[in-house]
Amino acid sequence: MARPGGPGRSIIQLGRSRRSGGLSRAGWIAIAAGIFVLSLLVRTCVSGGDGQEASGAPPQVASPTPSLTATPVHFDAVLQQLTGFIFPIRGACIPDADSVMPNAPRTYRNGVHEGVDFYDELSCATVTRGTNVMATRDGLVTRADRDYRPLTRAEAANADSLPETLDRFRGRQVWIDHGADGSGRRIVTRYAHLDSIEPGTVVGQRVRAGQVIAHVGNSGTPESLDQPNAELHLHFELRIGEGFLSQGDAPDVVRRAYARLFA
Ligand SMILES: [Zn+2]
Structure with missing residues (x-):
């Protein structure tokens, strides 16, 4: 200078x-x-x-404040506020396969996977029809598909990526609201492809981390139409406002983020 x-x-x-x-x-x-x-x-x-x-x-x-682009928002700023989470399935771990992690390419769901899939033998735990699904953190139930209508063949053949179509492909779901982050965005967990929902999992009901809220199934998958024992898994999402945790991050960053979430 x-x-x-x-x-x-x-x-x-x-x-x-x-x-x-x-x-x-x-x-x-x-x-x-x-x-x-x-x-x-x-x-x-x-x-x-x-x-x-x-x-x-x-x-x-x-300015002493770093710019937004210089701050790893997904990993640090948000994760610091995401404390108190546990795995949704007892004994589970983060799967090794990137294909079942967030941001993995998909032919539907706007092109990317938005959550973590917990499959049997891929996530350190037994995952089969009826396996208990637990609330990952204290929160308020905001959705519980008690009167779920199974996916039809016409819906399964639907190739668009409209929000209602994608929602049908998530099958029977429970959503839990865990409050807002520092920017006012809602932190919500979604549990999808469920087989059944516990009687106490009712919209407006508060649940505790570790409470059994539902059971694993394959609802919403095209396989559920003809193969009752195929694609049995839990699809778990952590939503932050309109997005999801570690959205757009590289696989290794995603893996660290979710490992830290459940630590
Ligand atoms: Zn999934």
């Missing part, structure tokens, strides 16, 4: 050398130019010297 004053002083001296005792017209122009250059230098230093002044961008004001 240039020292303010250095270049300006030399221009003033240059103007005086033309005629002793006073300044020439060229000297005054040189002084004005020097002051202008000085003001530019000072402003550039204040803005961090990033050269944005020259490109015509608005002046940047130095």
Whole structure:
């Protein structure tokens, strides 16, 4: 960064050398130019010297607050507020396969998987029809599909990705609201493809972490139409506002985020 004053002083001296005792017209122009250059230098230093002044961008004001793009929002800022969670299935672990983790490519659901699938033998626990599903944190039940209508063949053949279509592919569900994060976004867990729901899991009811709320099934999967024992698994989502935890992150970042969530 240039020292303010250095270049300006030399221009003033240059103007005086033309005629002793006073300044020439060229000297005054040189002084004005020097002051202008000085003001530019000072402003550039204040803005961090990033050269944005020259490109015509608005002046940047130095701030101790890091910019949003520099902060790993998904992993740190949000996760710090996501405490007290447990696995939804007793003895479960984070699956090794990226294909069952958030952001994995899907031909439906807007192109990506938005949660974690807990399958038998892939998640350290026995997962079969009727396996207990637990609330992952204290919260308020906001959805419990007690009068669930099974997926039809026409719905299973539906290739669009409209929200109502995608919702049908999640089958029988329970949603639990866990309050808001620091930005006012709702933190909600979704439990999908359920076979049945516990009597105490009612909309408006408070549940505790570890409370059995439902049981594993394969509702909502196309396989459920013809193969009752196929695709038995729990699809678990952690929603934050309109998005989901670790949305758009690389697989290793996603894995660390969910491991920390359930730690
Ligand atoms: Zn899933």
